Every structure is written in C-alpha cells, then in structure tokens.
Amino acid sequence: MARTKDPAVRTLLLNRAAQMLRMRQPVTLRALVAGTGVSTMAVYTYFGGMDGLWKALRQEGFTRLAAKLAAVTTSADPVRDLAALGAAYLANALENPDLYRVMFDEGFDLEDTGAADETLHRLVHAIDRAKANGRFRDEIDPLELATQSWTIGHGLASLVATGPLPHQALAHGVPMLTALFTSAGDEPDRCRQSVERGWGLMPPAGPGSRERSDRP
Template identity: 75%
Template sequence: MARTKDPAVRTALIERAGQMLRTREPITLRSLVAGTGVSTMAVYTYFGGMEGVWQALRQEGFTRLAAGLARVTTSADPVRDLAALGAAYVRNALDNPDLYRVMFDATVDLEDAAAADESLLGLVRAVDRARAAGRFDAGVDPADLATQTWIVGHGLASLVATGPLPREALAHGASLLTALFVKAGDDPATCRRSVARGWKTLS
C-alpha cells in the first residue's frame, strides 16, 4: 500500500528552501534535505524534483500575497481600499523578500497560475467599485488602472525590499497613487485623504 504523503514534510522543505534563499545558500537536492531528517527521495515524492521545488516556492510567494490582500477589509471608501491593497502588496514584499524575488521569475512555471491572477483581480474589483461610486471616470478601464496600481506597488517594493532605497522611500507611495487616481478622475482633496488612510496601513 502506498504511503500517505505528509503535508508537514512538504511545508518544511519549502520553509527550508526559503531560509536558504535568505542566507544565500546554494539550493541543491542534497543541501535542501540536509538536517531535515528526510532523504533526497522526499524531494521527488513531494515535488517531482528540484524544478518542482522552485515552482512551489514561486507559488508560495503568491499564496502569501493573496493572504495579505485578503486581510484588507472592505470599507465604504473604495479608493481607500485600493490604496490599502497597494500597501498590502508592499507589506508582503517586505515580509517575504526572498519569496518575492522568486515570484517574478518567469523561467519557472507556477503550480496554479489562476491563483496568482487572483491577486490582480482583487485590485480590478476595487477599481470597478470606485468607478461605480463615481470616484473614477466612467471610461476608466479597471484592468488598466489596477495594473498601474500594481506597477506602483511593485516598483516601490522592488526598490525597498530587494533594492537600494531606504524604507523611508515608501512614503512616496501615497503621492504616487494619489496622482494616479486623480488622473483617473478622483477629486484631488478627497483622493489625498482616501489614499492616506489606505496607505497608512503599511506603517
């Protein structure tokens, strides 16, 4: 009878790989299982080989991002919510910088691409709510504005979490999003207040 897979072993190997990324250790079949109490066969059992490990790491990055975005509460102010989603995106990168690097390695397939797409769809829905509430112009394309919002968050996250800018640079996120949303039709003063409320969730 085939042995039942233990999810804890898979999780432990993913965590081990993430730790090795943080400490810049080379990740090989043998180094991954070293000290875990499992054999190299476990990598094949749970991931099908090292390529599967990288796929799982990339997926884990998006899984944690999705969890962070899901913690953003929906309020009566959709522009505040959109800014809070951007802040949650940056927070995930700061909390998981090594997984964040792997998330955008397009040379590695995702285990579940639809789950990764859902991260952007959450922003699309927030833009659509803001447009329906009259905060954005009726002609605004929710997918386009959501993508631009993602670009702002990704740029800041990359430069602060994995790049040369200090954490203080995150304060620029509020002004960048305000400019973006005002261009989409929001009232400048109202927009500044909404974005400030959403972006402060990053602190």
C-alpha cells in the same frame, strides 16, 4: 496499490525552504534535506527536482500574498481600499524580500494561477466600486488601471526590497497612487486623503525581521 505520499513531508520541505530563504542561507538540495530525516530523493518524488521546488515556492509566495491582501478590510471608501491593498502588497514584499524576488524572477510558471489572479481581481473589484461611487470616470478600464497600480507597487517593491532605494522611499507610494487615481477622475484633495488613509497601515521602516544567519 502503492505507497502514498505523505503531504506533511512536502509542506515540511516547503516551509524549510522558505525559512532558509528568509535566513539568507543558500537553498541547496543537500542543505535542504539535512536535518529533516528525509533524503535528497524526497525532493524528486514531491517536486520533481529543484526547479519544481522553486515553482512550488513561487506558488507559496503568491498564497501568502493573497492571504495578506485578504486581511485588508474593505471600507466605504474604495480609493482608500486601493491604497490599503497597495500598502499590504508592499508590506508583504518587504517582510519576505527573498521570497518576493523568487516570485518575480526567472519565469512565472505556477501550478495554480488562481492566487495571482485573485490578487489582480481584488484591485479590479475595488476599482469597480470606485466607479460605482463616482470617484472614477465611467470609461476607465478597471483591468488597465489595476495593472497600472500593480506596476507602481511592483516597481516600488522591487527597488526598495532588494534594490537601491532606502525604505523611506516607500512614501513615494502616496503621491504616485494619488496621481494615478486622480488621473482616473477622482478629485485631487479627496483622493490624497483617501490614499493617505489607506497607505497609513504601512508598517514603519524598521530593521527587517530577517535574522541573517550565515551559519546553519
């Protein structure tokens, strides 16, 4: 017995905020609602304030990441798939560096941790397959190895996306993942080939697709 929220407004604000982030414009309350026809109160009715908007933005980032990882085709070579997942993770971070930063800055509180869990589960599943194929030792803990792969991916993404390392430093992913998976039991040469195959889907280091518009 009351007015209902229009979901279109929520997604509109969310998309606009993501776009402002991409364009490197400061995401401010007034600038966000300017030009949308809605007023500042909309942010409070739909997100409860700017904090809620940032939280929803983090959620959106994980959703996009999950979509990116879902696009990775699984092959008969689970080690290749692991490297491909890592490459997709890094590609996502480099395509939306500011969104990636928001995801991992200032707390992790999400409304729905399902997307983040999904991400880790994909790695765990690929590791399970690698164990079943005899590539990794039986005593390997899939969750631990997945966490370590994630640590490498995040370290690389963080240092390259908004850090001091140049884009070509992404090539470090191959030897690092090869070292990690070799230590898990895989045969070195074969491991390297698998990782290189999976990592090969990495987009080349081009100029970022950001438009860098300081003027709205």
